[in-house]
Amino acid sequence: ELHLHTDHLNLTCSTFHDVHMIRWRLAIEEFGPTFHSVPGSSNVVADALSRLPITDEELEENPTVTMAAVEAAMSGEFTVDMRVIAAEQKNDKDIGESEEREIAGVLVLVHPKSKKILVPTRLRLRLVQNYHDLLLHPGAATMVITIGQVFYSRGIEPDERKLTDNYLACLKAKHPATRYGKLPPKSVEVCPWFEIADDLIGPYGRKRFRALTIIDTATRLIEILPATDATSMEAAYLMDRYWFARYPRPTRCIHDGGSEFKREFAELQDNYGVERVATMTRNHQANSVIERVHRVIVEKIRTKSINTQDEWANFLNDTMFAMRASNHSMLKVHRLSWHSDVTCWWALPTKQIGKRSINAR
Numbered sequence: 001e002l003h004l005h006t007d008h009l010n011l012t013c014s015t016f017h018d019v020h021m022i023r024w025r026l027a028i029e030e031f032g033p034t035f036h037s038v039p040g041s042s043n044v045v046a047d048a049l050s051r052l053p054i055t056d057e058e059l060e061e062n063p064t065v066t067m068a069a070v071e072a073a074m075s076g077e078f079t080v081d082m083r084v085i086a087a088e089q090k091n092d093k094d095i096g097e098s099e100e101r102e103i104a105g106v107l108v109l110v111h112p113k114s115k116k117i118l119v120p121t122r123l124r125l126r127l128v129q130n131y132h133d134l135l136l137h138p139g140a141a142t143m144v145i146t147i148g149q150v151f152y153s154r155g156i157e158p159d160e161r162k163l164t165d166n167y168l169a170c171l172k173a174k175h176p177a178t179r180y181g182k183l184p185p186k187s188v189e190v191c192p193w194f195e196i197a198d199d200l201i202g203p204y205g206r207k208r209f210r211a212l213t214i215i216d217t218a219t220r221l222i223e224i225l226p227a228t229d230a231t232s233m234e235a236a237y238l239m240d241r242y243w244f245a246r247y248p249r250p251t252r253c254i255h256d257g258g259s260e261f262k263r264e265f266a267e268l269q270d271n272y273g274v275e276r277v278a279t280m281t282r283n284h285q286a287n288s289v290i291e292r293v294h295r296v297i298v299e300k301i302r303t304k305s306i307n308t309q310d311e312w313a314n315f316l317n318d319t320m321f322a323m324r325a326s327n328h329s330m331l332k333v334h335r336l337s338w339h340s341d342v343t344c345w346w347a348l349p350t351k352q353i354g355k356r357s358i359n360a361r
Contacts, residue, residue, distance in 0.1 A: 002033040007040040082106035088120035095120065111152040119153035127151065128159050135322040136300040140164040146326050192218045193248040197290040198239065200230060200260050201297065209312045212238045213297070216247075217254075217289050224297065224320045226313045236264040244272060252277055254287055296323065 082104045089109045098109040109118045140161045195217045202210030210227040225238045254277045255261045269276050306312050
């Protein structure tokens with residue numbers, strides 16, 4: 001747990017009148033600390049350290065590790081395939097007789113009602129470990145729902161929670177009592193491909209890795225793209241090539257007022273007829289959807305050791321796959337399902353997307 005001791009009593013309060021204090025508190029709360037107020041006479045060490053001069057030479061001699069806490073143990077391939085499952089199902093006496101269905105060219109046993117694949121007892125832990133690694137260490141609740149969309153097993157949930165509760169990389173990289181800053185309530189009109197949000201994250205580490213994140217605010221489809229620099233030319237190039245060239249043209253684009261979203265980027269939006277909605281920089285409330293995405297990305301960064309640009313690009317691809325394939329608590333489905341068929345939007349009831357309405361345009 002993270003405990004912050006301060007002699008400024010107003011920093012421990014949850015209500016402020018100064019907008020700068022509100023932003024500061026909101027940014028700090030993302031790390032889930034517990035604030036403690038101490039007298040100034042008892043806080044002499046912090047005062048002394050804050051007055052010490054720090055030069056660039058000292059930072060170079062003692063570099064701070066900012067990229068990774070633990071190297072994730074990923075095998076690189078999903079070792080549990082349909083052929084392995086079918087072979088283990090025949091040897092598992094606990095499954096018994098059940099309906100067979102052909103999936104990916106292999107006959108496997110499925111549950112008679114839900115039609116989900118039955119998981120043999122010997123493959124439970126192996127299946128959970130592979131899902132956990134490939135989805136870059138999601139939480140237990142996300143694991144349960146994501147695996148449950150395809151597989152059926154009554155005893156698999158305890159294995160999932162046991163693995164996530166004792167996985168060293170998760171314990172070191174994720175805070176158990178993370179608190180989120182309070183976001184203002186607002187009504188949202190959900191319409192696919194109507195609005196996107198984008199932002200630049202980084203730089204991370206001594207190599208100053210950066211990435212451009214773009215997300216559709218309705219379907220939560222996301223693109224995470226490595227960026228070579230923080231210029232508007234680079235942001236415009238990535239937006240044009242990886243979003244406008246692939247998906248339907250949005251009506252609105254939410255971004256902050258940083259320099260990377262001016263000049264060439266603004267000209268690109270105007271040429272496509274996209275309305276630009278600029279927000280204040282370093283304000284988590286203004287562009288809350290993309291900031292929550294950044295929180296997830298940062299948590300996954302701490303489970304990897306990244307030293308080269310190729311490793312950074314591979315990590316972003318793995319993270320994008322994990323976020324698309326994981327179950328979303330609001331959508332009640334993983335993001336890839338929304339885009340497998342365009343017509344699926346009009347067949348879904350409103351309650352399946354968290355009681356938020358859909359407007360077809």
